[in-house]
Amino acid sequence: MRRIPLLATALAAWVLTGPAVAPAQAAAPTPKPSASASPAGPLLSITVDDGRTEVAAGDELTYRLTVRNLGTTKVSDIKVSQSLPTGLTLVSADRGGKARDGAVTWVTDLKVGQESNFSTVARVGDTPKDLLRLATVACATAKGGTKPLVCATHSDLLPAGAVAPAAEDAGISWLWSAGAAAALLIIGLGVFVLLRRIRGRRAVPAHAHSASRPTESTDRMAGAVTLE
CATH class of the missing domain: 1.10.287 (Helix Hairpins)
Known part of the structure; x- marks a missing residue:
C-alpha cells in the first residue's frame, strides 16, 4: 500500500x-527556386506558385512560372513544362503554351541574367478521396535533352x-x-x-494496549477467589 x-x-x-x-x-512551405547544378549544361533556376495553400473541387488556380538564366552564356530553345496531375484541368495558357501528354509546354530563349515568365489557369475537378495534396511540377529542359536541367514543385492541401x-x-x-x-x-x-x-x-x-492488561489480571484473580 x-x-x-x-x-x-x-x-x-x-x-x-x-x-x-x-x-x-x-x-505548405513557400516555394523556393531550384537551380541546375550541372556544370556541363546551362545554369537555370525555376519557380512555380499559385498563391494558394488549400484548394477544393471547382476552384480555378492561376499558376505562375519563372525561369531564369544564371549562367554566363545565352541559352536557346529551352523547353519549359508544367505537369497537369489528376484532378487538374487546363483552362488557358499564355504565350502559346500547348497541353499534351498531361503537361503544358513552352519554348523560350534566355540571355545572360534574363528571366521568362509563364502562367496557366487550371480548374480543380474530382480527385481521389484519399489524395491529400494536389501537386504540380515545373521543369526546364535544354534543346534536344531528355532529362530536365531543373525542376520545382508546388502543392495545395x-x-x-x-x-x-x-x-x-x-x-x-x-x-x-x-x-x-x-x-x-x-x-x-x-x-x-x-x-x-x-x-x-x-x-x-498508545496506552490502550497497556491499559487492558491489568484488567485481565484482575479478572483472573477475581475468578480464583470465587472458586475458593
Missing part, C-alpha cells in the same frame, strides 16, 4: 508536465488532407484525456488510503 502514494505523485507530475496537443500546420490531421489530433486528445483521468483517479485513491491510515493511528491511543 505504501507504493500507492508514490505512484500517485508520479502520475500527478506526468499530468502537470505532459505535452499539449498542438494543431497540425496545414500551410485538399479537403482529405485537411480532415486527416484533425482526426489524428482528436485521437491524441482523447488518449491524453483518458490518461489524465486515470492518473487523477489513482491520485485520489492514494490520498484516500493515506488519510485512512493517519486517522487509524490517531483513533487508537
